[in-house]
């Protein structure tokens with residue numbers, strides 16, 4: 001049995017987790033009835049397996065978009081570039097219709113709705129393989145069917161804020 005001291009400090013836990021720097025993604029899918037785009041900002045993205053290619057991310061059970069992502073056959077994970085800070089903010093709150101306002105969308109090769117924005121540092125079109133209940137979150141495992149990337153500087157998030165320090169080193173081309 002895991003030990004869970006009664007005085008476990010969840011605020012301190014969050015602060016400790018915040019020391020782990022991550023990238024920032026926007027994940028999109030399409031709701032079925034009516035067919036509309038759904039998207040949100042997620043930093044809990046990570047790689048899982050190279051062969052077969054698999055990734056994971058976790059979503060709070062409180063998210064209003066939870067049912068859409070549970071049902072979606074596929075979704076697209078967009079790794080944001082530093083120049084896309086506004087998208088990270090736009091997709092973190094507010095009604096879905098406003099999140100997509102003034103944004104161009106396109107069909108990913110497998111048919112999923114995705115952002116039509118060449119600024120993205122990378123994108124992964126995923127088959128919605130499995131979902132696992134884990135405390136107050138649901139962990140999604142996606143099997144990557146297609147992906148793309150640019151050489152744009154990725155957006156970095158840590159300690160509960162975006163890292164806006166400009167990069168001094170050029171990115172290598174690999």
Ligand SMILES: Cc1cc2nc3c(=O)[nH]c(=O)nc-3n(C[C@H](O)[C@H](O)[C@H](O)COP(=O)(O)O)c2cc1C
Pocket residue numbers: 024039040041042043044045058059060062063064065066088089091092093094157
């Ligand atoms: C930088 C950043 C990272 C986030 N990462 C996650 C995450 O990994 N999982 C999550 O459930 N919510 C995360 N959120 C919060 C969600 O974006 C937010 O709760 C969500 O947009 C609410 O969407 P809803 O309309 O589905 O309720 C993050 C927010 C920000 C600003």
